[in-house]
Amino acid sequence: MFLYGESREVMMHVGGLLTFTQAPDAPADQMRGLMDEIRAGAPVYRPWNMRLRTPDLLWNPLQAWQEVDVDLEYHVRRTALPSPGDERELGIVVSRLHGHHIDFHRPPWEVHLIEGLEGQRFALYVKVHHSLVDGFSAMKILANALSTDPAERDRPLFFSIPPPARKRDESEGLHFPELMAIVREQYGASKTALRALREVLTGHHDGLVTPRQAPKCVLNARISRSRRFATQSVETARLRAVAKASGGTLNDVILAVSAASLRRYLLEQDALPDDPLVAMVPVAIRAKEDEGGGNAVGAILASLATDIEDAGERIAEIIASTREAKQQLSGMSKAAILQYSAMLLAPSLAQMIPTTAGHVKPTFNVVISNVPGPDQPLYFRGARLDAAYPMSIPVHGQALNITCNSYAGMMCFGFTGCRDTVPHLQRLAVYCGEALVELEHAFGLAIGTGF
Amino acid sequence: MFLYGESREVMMHVGGLLTFTQAPDAPADQMRGLMDEIRAGAPVYRPWNMRLRTPDLLWNPLQAWQEVDVDLEYHVRRTALPSPGDERELGIVVSRLHGHHIDFHRPPWEVHLIEGLEGQRFALYVKVHHSLVDGFSAMKILANALSTDPAERDRPLFFSIPPPARKRDESEGLHFPELMAIVREQYGASKTALRALREVLTGHHDGLVTPRQAPKCVLNARISRSRRFATQSVETARLRAVAKASGGTLNDVILAVSAASLRRYLLEQDALPDDPLVAMVPVAIRAKEDEGGGNAVGAILASLATDIEDAGERIAEIIASTREAKQQLSGMSKAAILQYSAMLLAPSLAQMIPTTAGHVKPTFNVVISNVPGPDQPLYFRGARLDAAYPMSIPVHGQALNITCNSYAGMMCFGFTGCRDTVPHLQRLAVYCGEALVELEHAFGLAIGTGF
Secondary structure (H helix, E strand, O other), X not given: OHHHHOOOOOOOEEEEEEEEEOOOOOOOOHHHHHHHHHHOOOOOOOOOOEEEOOOOOOOOOOOOEEEOOOOHHHHEEEEEOOOOOOHHHHHHHHHHHHOOOOOOOOOOEEEEEEEEEOOOEXXXXXXXXOOOOOHHHHHHHHHHOOEOOOOOOOOOOHHHOOOOOOOOOHHHOOOHHHHHHHHHHHOOOOOOHHHHHHHHHHOOOOOOOOOOOOOOOHHHOOOOOOEEEEEEEEEHHHHHHHHHXXXXXXXXXXXXXXXXXXXXXXXXXXXXXXXXXEEEEEEEEEOOOOHHHOEEEEEEEEEOOOOOOOHHHHHHHHHHHHHHHHHHHHOOOHHHHHHHHHHHHHHHHHHOOOOOOOOOOOOOOEEEEEEOOOOOOOEEOOEEEEEXXXXXXXXXXXXXXXXXXXXXXXXXXXXXXXXXXXXXXXXXXXXXXXXXXXXXXXOOOXXXXXX | OHHHHOOOOOOOEEEEEEEEEOOOOOOOOHHHHHHHHHHOOOOXXXXXXXXXOOOOOOOOOOOOEEEOOOOHHHHEEEEEOOOOOOHXXXXXXXXXXXXXXXXXXXXXXXXXXXXXEOOOEEEEEEEEEOOOOOHXXXXXXXXXXXXXXXXXXXXXXXXXXXXXXXXXXXXXXXXHHHHHHHHHHHOOOOOOHHHHHHHHHHOOOOOOOOOOOOOOOHHHOOOOOOEEEEEEEEEHHHHHHHHHHHOOOHHHHHHXXXXXXXXXXXXXXXXXXXXXXXXXXXXXXXOOOOHHHOEEEEEEEEEOOOOOOOHHHHHHHHHHHHHHHHHHHHOOOHHHHHHHHHHHXXXXXXXXXXXXXXXXXXXXXXXXXXXXXXXXXXXXXXXXXXXXXXXXXXXXXXXXXXXEEEEOOEEEEEEEEEOOOOOOHHHHHHHHHHHHHHHHHHXXXXXXXXX
């Protein structure tokens, strides 16, 4: 389904960046040894050995997956950081890797073993096309492939680990792309985005309210082929303390630090709209008539209150906005929630068509997702996982994605943007960290330290 | 014109790989310093500041170039080799870089500053789309941007050097892509390859002989998106000694070592055709009726005599074959030479259409070009240029290119191939070196040492 979106500029692959600190007794060239081991022969399990049957006809309605022999030397790649091998060089290299197309003539994934990261560290960057594994599952698979035991030294990489019995736990959060997939599925996989859009806009919708209009913003322009990626991580306890003090949820605080960062970033560019920015937030909601406690996946629109200067007043407005949106959803049936989400997303589907991007007024300005991750520290052959950052998919009209992933007491923010539409993306990451300090100050909390 | 050929698998960009040995007094992170200097601001001269006016409509018949502001941080990139930083790792990294598409929304070129090469060395990899600068000119521009003075330490990179007054010296050799460009030009830039082909095949051709048919070979299959690049360099004096002993030219010896290497490579794969392989060799020929001593550009077909086991007999057959072909051309007018070359290339244009590749019988099996380069040693900020390897364009039906570039007494062979159609490309490079030893042996010459 995600093959429809693929073009020279819009690449529907997600990524994950994992950084590790090597064990004190690890060999200096651990990555080289790992590569030699893989070259000598490693098994490849589903789905990592699947490719498209007709890669030259991406839109083939009879498109299917088939198992193939995998040339692991193609899929597993070594990369090194130029000196000094700091976070900036890591960001540059990963941005570049994330900007390359995936080859559909092979199973659509790659993993890069990145060495030369200062402080006895290394990184893994994993790229998967969304048609093979969605971003949410990808992060879960990556985490499951790691060990909770620092002494375990022979664990293979994720593709050599047999898949567990599948059970999908919908309560754990949702990425923007998955939601879009569900919406598209609803409107028929064989229809184009444009036809789906027409149906949504002209159909009846159980008397749902029309979403508030988001202001025009530079973030909702056409994108180019290049990506920029930046990261930030903070202790989750600090976010929870602000949530408690402000009467909001953890998600509200994530929205608030993102809002503060975006406000400052856009002000500097003299591009802050007068009206507050609107964020689309994928949520899991307990629907009204559902038996057995199942959850519905949906989306809410939240005001980021970027028109408000005071940090305390801003988060209060954000909390009020998400509360209202969730209340509205919770009164609906599962089908209605999905229909409502479709309506929210419809204009965004239209924006994905290059010629309309930047002309259609956006329903929302930015997507902010929060995906809970593992709580306990994880290891790969004795190396401790320091942070896990999800990388999402910028599309025409949505040039920036903010995706959070929690891990072992840390909240890891990944900012994925279009290099040209969102210049100096790194600043957004820096400002997020400073925004948290500002919020702690506003609520009289002890100031924590950045990570 | 080369925009017509661009697709997901066929990328019409050429490349050059230059390796340098650092000056003893050079700073350890010379590449980092160079990047900082470029970030601080560097001028960009034509053609490096030109991009297509309508990059989303590559085939637009009104396509034109326009000058734009250049985001140098996009075009100039730092890369590091993973340990141990040897020629193999360099080959892997450069193959990967050569396999990525160029972004037509920007001036279509990139330069990669590659550090971490063992032995106090670094490398530059330059990628240019063929529509901006042809490969022959690109190598010349690169060489001209270097210094003959090892003491000069402030020379900028090529894009910051104003272009010299243009004079094209046609006598110096020619790449396959240039020749193809001239042929296409002849048949109208707005016509498709297929229409040009029909005209060539059904038209009259001054009673020219039809070229001999090349055998079917694995080298003439459909290509994938990935590239593999391998290099070899030998002392030109050794090639000249064999040329003198065998009564052939330098080009004949280049063909002979290539032939020996291909024969061995294909034998190992149990894929050597019974009939001898045919090489297409771009040449500059003094045409019959030309006043003022101008040269015509054309192509000859040469037998590689891969059916002959004995190295001495094989080169004798190659020499006879090229002599006959050149004699045939030298009796023709400039227009006839071009027409003849077009006829040779016509089936290859048809092969470039993915669905026909592998079905049409090839006119030739491989392209082998020789481009003379600078004679004297060159330097970049005190670092001595060790070798300069051209990288060419594999197309559907022509999965392998062998291109030679002479430099300061060395002959640098660049093998550019499709990763999947020509597996273990590295072996071709190794076998070329060994083939020269075999030839020296056959002619009783003192055996030289590989470089």
